[in-house]
Amino acid sequence: MDLNTIERNETDSASQSAAAASAPAKKVFVKTYGCQMNVYDSQRMTDALAADGYTATDVIADADLVLLNTCHIREKAAEKVYSELGRIRDMKAERAAVGREMLIGVAGCVAQAEGPEIIRRSPAVDLVIGPQTYHRLPDVLARVRGGEKIVETEYAIEDKFEHLPQPKRAEMIKRGVTAFLTVQEGCDKFCTFCVVPYTRGSEVSRPVAQIVAEAERLADAGVREVTLLGQNVNAWHGKGEDSMEWGLGRLLFRLAEIPGLARLRYTTSHPRDMNDELIAAHRDLPALMPYLHLPVQSGSDRILKAMNRRHTAKDYLALLERIRAARGDIALSGDFIVGFPGETDADFEATMDLVGQVNYASAFSFKYSPRPGTPGADMPDHVPEAVKDERLQRLQALLLKQQQDFGLGLVGSTIDTLIEKPGRQAGQKVGRSPWLQPVIVDEKAGEIGDIIRVRITKTGYNSLFAELA
Ligand code: 5AD
Ligand code: SF4
Secondary structure, three states, X not given: OOHHHXXXXXXXXXXXXXXXXXXXXXXXXXXXXXXXXXXXXXXXHHHHHHOXXXXXXOOXXXXXXXXXXXXXXXXXXXXXXXXXXXXXXXXXXXXXXXOOXXXXXXXXXXXXXXXXXXXXXXXXXXXXXXXXXXXHHHHHHHHHHOOOXXXXXXXOOOOHHHHOOOOOHHHHHHOOOEXXXXXXXXXXXXXXXXXXXXXXXXXXXXXXXXXXXXXXXXXXXXXOEXXXXXOOHHHOEXXXXXXXXXXXXXXHHHHHOOOOOOEXXXXXXXXXXXXXXXXXXXXXXXXXXXXXXXOOEOOOHHHHHHOOOOOOHHHHHHHHHHHHHHOOOOEEEEEEEEOOOOOXXXXXXXXXXXXXXXXXXXXXXXXXXXXXXXXXXXXXXXXXXXXXXXXHHHHHHHHHHHHHHHHHOOOOOEEEEEEEEEOOOOOEEEEEOOOOOEEEEEHHHOOOOOEEXXXXXXXXXXXXXXXXX
16 A cells, blocks of 8 residues: 555645535634545545535634544654644634634544544544544534534444535536545555554445546546545456446546546555556556556565565566556556565665666655554564664665656657646646656646646756647
8 A cells, every 4th residue: 555655745625615605604624644545535524524514724723623634654643643633722722712612523544543542642632533434524523512522433334435425516626637536445465564454444445336426527527637546446346337347447448438537547556456457458548647656665575575565576577567568658656665674784685676677757665664553563673763764765865866867768758748737936837747747837838627748848856847849
């Protein structure tokens, strides 16, 4: 799983939604930590609350309800939440002093992992709600207003997606021309470092009809690019419209038929679940972008075994060969952990070797962080922090060099770019390359939602500059 790699997603979601016309609208402030799935979940929670009369605000002091949608993947995540809760508690007291309420809720993976402990340590918290129960938010809030403190972290037997309201079309349009769509949740792989199987539960795939309907609604609201999300997205499977069992490859073909949807992506994948059908989709489906996030974590077979990844470095490289044979211009991205218990210098060098052989267009790398309750935490031979630091630095320098070389290699070439939003600087717009790089163009190059042909003129730190081809 590697959804959680996107650390830049600590966002405050602010979006307006239909408020009850009569009563003054209640306001909710949502803060999102962690991965893209949390970003998606925050939107769905906002939608559920909109149906309950809440509008979103990005001013926390104005909020009648503050929701932290938390992440538990690595170190100190829970501690960060507790210190944030301390700040919010003070704001709650200030509002109470002028006779106004501020409810505090903790959602997401820390909520799931810590449960009632959160209210014990932070008594100002009114509700704790896990990732599989947030469709019950309106009901939970009603009980909270009745004076109860609620911890709702049991896995619901009902399907939350069946119970979540759809956002209004106007709201969807405001969210832009790219969107996330969760198709799969949870994980049965039990990598020994990873907390996800415990916080998100076992693997569940959403049904085809639900996914197609949601993608159609997104397309109808002007979305041009959809990223399918799952902790193990390529393990997605379901009964198709032809009553046959579909895998992710077949689903991608079906979604590509939806008018308006020009680009498809999916994240995150496990090497063991890259099947022939999915590789064929990379070959035969132009809408499927030539970019694949396929984490390997380590280049050492010994460590891969200890991590319970259930493949070798050679298996991974052979798989990449098949994928590259199917789609020559595919760019690879990955996740790495340095300093897993027992990792020797030789193991680490094997990781450096593998990175050298693969040549990544982008990657995320982390120091191993023991997660309570996972097998890795109890393994012997933990690696000293200083060694982890040094290894991480070396690995990141290599990965950064590869990423920059990948950008430089594009200078002078002509590529498609989806225009996403106005640029930070006046006169510019920002688009996305097929390989996920931001592409800066002149604002007159096209309208938001257009896919334009551009020539790359130079690279920025993490972006490309381009002119109309
Ligand atoms: N320590 C460090 N990194 C971790 N990841 C997951 N669990 C841990 C952990 N305990 C990384 C993996 C995964 C990504 C989402 O986060 O690289 O792919
Ligand atoms: Fe990914 Fe492994 Fe964690 Fe599952 S257990 S989410 S495959 S890292």
